[in-house]
Amino acid sequence: MTSLRTGPPTRARARDTVQSPALRRIVQVVADLAGKPLAELRILDLACFEGQYAIEFALHGAQVVGIEGREANIAKARDRATQLELDRVEFVQEDVRNLRRGRYGGFDAVLCLGILYHLDFPDAIRFLERVSGVCDRLAVLDTHINLGLSRDFRDGRHVYRGRHYIEHSVRAEASEREQSRWASLDNARSVWLTRASLMNALIDVGFTSAYECDVPPEPAKPFDRRTFAAVKASRAALRSTPGSDLDEWERVPEHRSRARLLRNHGPGTNQLKQLLLDVERLWPRRGSAGYGPRSWGHRR
């Protein structure tokens, strides 16, 4: 079997090769959270480019489907799989916006790496719905989030926040768009959701919990590029609050109150807290609720 390290480089530019910290993170997340050994998993790699992630998982014995919209990319992925004599990985040329369970079945892990932020609105939400539709357990998203100014994007009864990002010149011909092998397929602009809106979208499409991943580390990753793991299971009922599993969940807030930050982390807060606690001890107030030991002892 040919080793991945001895195979020919796909292209000279460094960003065409998945850097090992990124690969390490994704493999570790799936190994830790998918709930089965890698060799027993069925994995879907969406917008798989030249198949680096798909092939890595196939080398672990997983059964993998890679979907990619660009013919040139998928041709390289297939060549590499052939070189490595991998028979458990299949590459399909298709637009990920057409993903459907009826065609591909269900997957233990769905990889959405570097694709969500290439889709426009509301396609990004429809795409997440489709991801949820084929996901039987875990979805891993590696995506840009918007950290700057944002605006509302309405989708039915839900409002998300984000901003547009230019993918291609609106005047670019189809052939020019095809040549931008890392960009969106055809849409001239895409939308980058805020972190909170991405989390809310994951709730809306049926995931039951979601986590941001910083370990294994990827020190070179831009600050606005993040890895998230979302799990699809059943909403857990609370035994102490019957019926709560049927309640509609709150939204993840776009902004959190700075007043709460001041409570414990503002400059000088600890000194002020110490002073107030000492005053309270010396001259206890009847019915004190604000600064008494009990209230300071709890973060509210």
Ligand SMILES: C[S@@+](CC[C@H](N)C(=O)[O-])C[C@H]1O[C@@H](n2cnc3c(N)ncnc32)[C@H](O)[C@@H]1O
């Ligand atoms: C930034 S690259 C990410 C590649 C790979 N998943 C990774 O993380 O290294 C984006 C990939 O998405 C593909 N792509 C963009 N829009 C697509 C779509 N609508 N359907 C299928 N593939 C698409 C591009 O051709 C490109 O290979």
